[in-house]
Amino acid sequence: MRIKALFCALFCPLALVTTPVPAQSFDSDAPLSAPGWLSDTITRPHANIATTAAPQTITVMPLGQVRLDAVGILPFSTTGLPPDLWADSPPETLARLMLSQPAEGLPAMLGFTQQLALAELDPPRDAGTDAALFIARLDLLLARGALAPARALMERAGPADPRIFRRWFDVSLLTGQADRACAAMRASPDIAPTFPARIFCLARSGDWPAAALSLGTGEALGYITPDEADLIARFLDPELFEGDPLPPLPAEMTPLHYQMLISLGERPPSTALPLAFAHADLSNLAGWRAQLDAAERLMRAGAIAPEEWLAIYTARVPAASGGVWDRVAALQAFDAALLAGDPAAITRRLPDVWAAMRQAGLEVPFATLYADRLLRMPLTGEAAILARRVGLLSPLYEAVAQAAVAQDGPEQRLFAIARGEDPGAAPAGSATAAVAVATAFADTTPPERFTRLLNLGRTGEALLRAARTLGNGGGDMDDMADALRLFRALGLEDTARRAALQIMILERG
Numbered sequence: 001m002r003i004k005a006l007f008c009a010l011f012c013p014l015a016l017v018t019t020p021v022p023a024q025s026f027d028s029d030a031p032l033s034a035p036g037w038l039s040d041t042i043t044r045p046h047a048n049i050a051t052t053a054a055p056q057t058i059t060v061m062p063l064g065q066v067r068l069d070a071v072g073i074l075p076f077s078t079t080g081l082p083p084d085l086w087a088d089s090p091p092e093t094l095a096r097l098m099l100s101q102p103a104e105g106l107p108a109m110l111g112f113t114q115q116l117a118l119a120e121l122d123p124p125r126d127a128g129t130d131a132a133l134f135i136a137r138l139d140l141l142l143a144r145g146a147l148a149p150a151r152a153l154m155e156r157a158g159p160a161d162p163r164i165f166r167r168w169f170d171v172s173l174l175t176g177q178a179d180r181a182c183a184a185m186r187a188s189p190d191i192a193p194t195f196p197a198r199i200f201c202l203a204r205s206g207d208w209p210a211a212a213l214s215l216g217t218g219e220a221l222g223y224i225t226p227d228e229a230d231l232i233a234r235f236l237d238p239e240l241f242e243g244d245p246l247p248p249l250p251a252e253m254t255p256l257h258y259q260m261l262i263s264l265g266e267r268p269p270s271t272a273l274p275l276a277f278a279h280a281d282l283s284n285l286a287g288w289r290a291q292l293d294a295a296e297r298l299m300r301a302g303a304i305a306p307e308e309w310l311a312i313y314t315a316r317v318p319a320a321s322g323g324v325w326d327r328v329a330a331l332q333a334f335d336a337a338l339l340a341g342d343p344a345a346i347t348r349r350l351p352d353v354w355a356a357m358r359q360a361g362l363e364v365p366f367a368t369l370y371a372d373r374l375l376r377m378p379l380t381g382e383a384a385i386l387a388r389r390v391g392l393l394s395p396l397y398e399a400v401a402q403a404a405v406a407q408d409g410p411e412q413r414l415f416a417i418a419r420g421e422d423p424g425a426a427p428a429g430s431a432t433a434a435v436a437v438a439t440a441f442a443d444t445t446p447p448e449r450f451t452r453l454l455n456l457g458r459t460g461e462a463l464l465r466a467a468r469t470l471g472n473g474g475g476d477m478d479d480m481a482d483a484l485r486l487f488r489a490l491g492l493e494d495t496a497r498r499a500a501l502q503i504m505i506l507e508r509g
Helices: 003-017 091-099 107-118 132-143 147-157 162-174 178-186 195-204 208-220 226-236 255-263 275-282 288-300 306-313 324-340 343-360 363-375 381-392 397-403 409-418 432-441 448-455 459-470 477-489 493-506
Strands: none
Touching (some): 107 493, 132 147, 132 162, 195 226, 226 255, 255 275, 306 324, 343 363, 381 409, 409 432, 448 459, 477 493
């Protein structure tokens, strides 16, 4: 039976006598709101809505209940962070600081704040049961498109909480696991799906009549907007609308809308959508150009591994020129020269590929992939200096500084920073960032502006504030110097050195 006919047979009379009920919204994430692009998948209100304005004095929890704020996938043995890092900071303050971190910026800070989001740490002492910090950690990862670690964190916690399930469902949609998401929804009695989510999953399971019935019911009761009903109807039976123009794209695209449009062969470009949607363009179905754009965006945010980005960059031979195609061609030519072990070819190719990587903001992933092999090549002159610059942006930065002899003043200062030594005063006329780094490495005592927080047991809060200051690689000189000093004073030397080297070499500020 044609679905449109089924709609009318079941619901046309009903629509004449039914008064639409306004669609309800159950957003319990306020005042820390969820990402606006999440799909509306859960109908029941979450369990953490306040029932009184009186301050809480006692928190009662059943024995054995998981405290979400304590859930992490990186143990102390991996991070080296003290378990009481959050200690006496207000959970809402930590959550807001977590969400205020930039989605792109200095790679050292992106890596550090992602580590904080994934770390297994004791909850703040004043944490209740609303798990505000845990949800903020998840939303930081989602804002950066770091879907794999976000999914691992959610699966460690268990997606029983509706707020977690909502995010897990969307991550599953964006990473090609829609059937798994729908199976989990069906198997979770505590999860009541909205009409659009229910219809989508019924259709995925092949139960078209039930999907059509749900669409008619939801539309008649006012739980599905006319535009959304039009999209769902096309998703259920696209042949009925063949030749008709597509309805306008949703003002705020959700993964559920996105998946329906993809199934209709109308994949919207992800470049104008939040980073999380770029994962859908990593598959071969999206086309190589879309894959390249998505891989670059996600790599700049630290959301995928450098190896995944490289695999897409080297998948084919570019058949066009300009923009991303020139970057791909430059990297492939350099990669071939390095594989051949040809110093002359490497010397020719290195400046071009480095310029291409700087244009795309991908210097650090490039260094991570190639520094080790590049530094073993017998290069001389400018090529050797550039190879050492690449090495200083890689995990081998300290070994580079220990093994090489600095050729000029700037390189000498970079080597001192890589070794954790005082680089000396920045030359007159130096950029603000250079002065800030020189100041930070001349003094390792905790900066006064953070001392009060440290004395109050709010170390994690201080680190989040410092990370936000350094996040974009530029800013006020004193603020940057104090932020770097804090990392060094707390023993986070590797983070401080990487950040300082990236500030100096990348010159993003």
